[in-house]
Amino acid sequence: MAVMLAAGVTACSSSNDANNAKNEVTTSGVAQQWQLTMIDQQAISAEGSPTLNVNKDMEVNGYTGCNRYFGKAELDNNRFKIDRMASTRMACAENSMALEQTMSQVLGQWSDASVRNNTLLLSNDTHTLVFTPVNSSKATDDPLLKSPAVNSRFNKGEKY
Numbered sequence: 234m235a236v237m238l239a240a241g242v243t244a245c246s247s248s249n250d251a252n253n254a255k256n257e258v259t260t261s262g263v264a265q266q267w268q269l270t271m272i273d274q275q276a277i278s279a280e281g282s283p284t285l286n287v288n289k290d291m292e293v294n295g296y297t298g299c300n301r302y303f304g305k306a307e308l309d310n311n312r313f314k315i316d317r318m319a320s321t322r323m324a325c326a327e328n329s330m331a332l333e334q335t336m337s338q339v340l341g342q343w344s345d346a347s348v349r350n351n352t353l354l355l356s357n358d359t360h361t362l363v364f365t366p367v368n369s370s371k372a373t374d375d376p377l378l379k380s381p382a383v384n385s386r387f388n389k390g391e392k393y
Contacts, residue, residue, distance in 0.1 A: 267364035297333035299325035313346035
């Protein structure tokens with residue numbers, strides 16, 4: 234019986250290790266041009282849409298909907314951040330500034346990261362950003378985006 238129990242524990246452990254390795258966010262998984270399509274479960278208009286461009290060396294640049302930014306990204310244990318992020322300093326409309334502040338806060342601090350079904354999801358305790366590849370459709374039917382765990386992070390009432 235003890236042998237069967239040990240074999241079962243080993244099998245479960247191996248299965249979990251395989252699932253964790255399969256879901257690990259890698260540089261090659263994020264290294265491309267992304268377009269922000271949703272903030273806190275609210276769609277972002279396609280015109281002037283914010284971007285996140287990541288190269289294979291994890292150098293990043295993009296557009297927040299108001300200003301351009303750049304820096305060096307880091308990935309660690311399925312968490313993402315842009316270190317030493319710098320940007321232009323133009324004044325913009327209030328809604329563009331709110332979008333920029335949210336985006337800068339998520340990108341500039343460690344955020345949970347996942348790449349699934351052609352979607353990059355970055356989330357922290359306050360906000361969730363959803364990106365799709367620049368040349369991809371904005372629509373996504375990923376059940377992850379509809380899950381209670383993700384929805385509980387959505388900030389209620391803000392419009393972007």
